[in-house]
Amino acid sequence: MLPRTRAAATIWGEWHPAVASRRRWPENNPQRAVALHDSWWTVAAAGLLATVTLGAALWIADHLDVDRQLHTVGLFIHLAALVLGFGGVLIADYLMLVWLVGRTTLAEALAGIARLHVPIWAGLVGLVASGCLLEPNLESAMTRTKMAFVLILTLNGLQALLLGKRLTNHVATQLTKRLLLWGAASGAISQICWWGAIGIGFWNTEH
Numbered sequence: 001m002l003p004r005t006r007a008a009a010t011i012w013g014e015w016h017p018a019v020a021s022r023r024r025w026p027e028n029n030p031q032r033a034v035a036l037h038d039s040w041w042t043v044a045a046a047g048l049l050a051t052v053t054l055g056a057a058l059w060i061a062d063h064l065d066v067d068r069q070l071h072t073v074g075l076f077i078h079l080a081a082l083v084l085g086f087g088g089v090l091i092a093d094y095l096m097l098v099w100l101v102g103r104t105t106l107a108e109a110l111a112g113i114a115r116l117h118v119p120i121w122a123g124l125v126g127l128v129a130s131g132c133l134l135e136p137n138l139e140s141a142m143t144r145t146k147m148a149f150v151l152i153l154t155l156n157g158l159q160a161l162l163l164g165k166r167l168t169n170h171v172a173t174q175l176t177k178r179l180l181l182w183g184a185a186s187g188a189i190s191q192i193c194w195w196g197a198i199g200i201g202f203w204n205t206e207h
Contacts, residue, residue, distance in 0.1 A: 043162050054128060054151055061132040074133025077126060085123020086194050088116040093187055108207045109170040110164060117161075124154065137204070146200040153193035160186045 045135065066074070094114045099109040128150065136143050161181055 003149070040162065043158050046158050050154045050158065051151060054147070054154070055127050057132055058136075058138060058147065061134075062138055064132055064135075066135055067132050070133055071135065076131045077130035078134060081123045081126025081130060082170055082198070083123070084119050085121075085127060086198070088120035088123060089190060090196060092116050092120070093191070096183070096187065098207065104169070106167065106175075110168055111162065120157070124150075124157070140204070142204060144201050146197050146204075149193040149197040149200070153190055156186060156189045156193065160190075 095104070095112045096110045098104050099106055136145065138147075163179075163186055166179060167175070167183070169175075
């Protein structure tokens with residue numbers, strides 16, 4: 001006779017996981033740091049900081065004693081920063097124009113612009129820092145107008161980060177008229193301020 005085999009017991013009811021599977025692993029969802037483009041509050045805080053920083057730079061420029069060699073170094077850095085920052089702005093505007101004429105997608109244009117944020121802001125910081133070495137005449141109305149242009153384009157650049165986030169959220173849908181007008185106004189303000197500051201800087205150099 002064959003040995004009798006014991007049938008496997010069938011247990012009905014709630015399933016309980018094994019002890020080994022009860023280990024608790026850390027959740028893979030760390031909290032994201034607050035970014036400038038998160039809300040208008042973050043943009044306003046960054047704008048306030050930028051305004052204070054520009055004011056401090058003007059105070060330093062007014063009290064700094066610069067010799068000829070240091071002035072020459074400052075001028076070289078100023079021109080290099082201008083090429084870096086304004087060049088990035090021109091490329092960013094070009095990418096948006098390419099999208100407007102239908103030669104690329106909005107997602108591709110925004111991705112290209114996102115890569116230009118670092119050189120644009122680095123150029124702007126370099127312009128402000130090197131400007132302290134150029135002995136600006138703060139009593140001149142033209143110089144004050146130039147500083148106003150610099151402040152406006154800085155604030156405009158900060159709010160453009162928020163605009164970029166809103167546009168990214170609409171890459172798969174049709175853009176609203178509000179976003180289109182917002183983008184057009186941001187681009188126009190940027191160009192006016194950059195060209196205005198460059199023109200005044202050239203005027204001050206010649207006169």
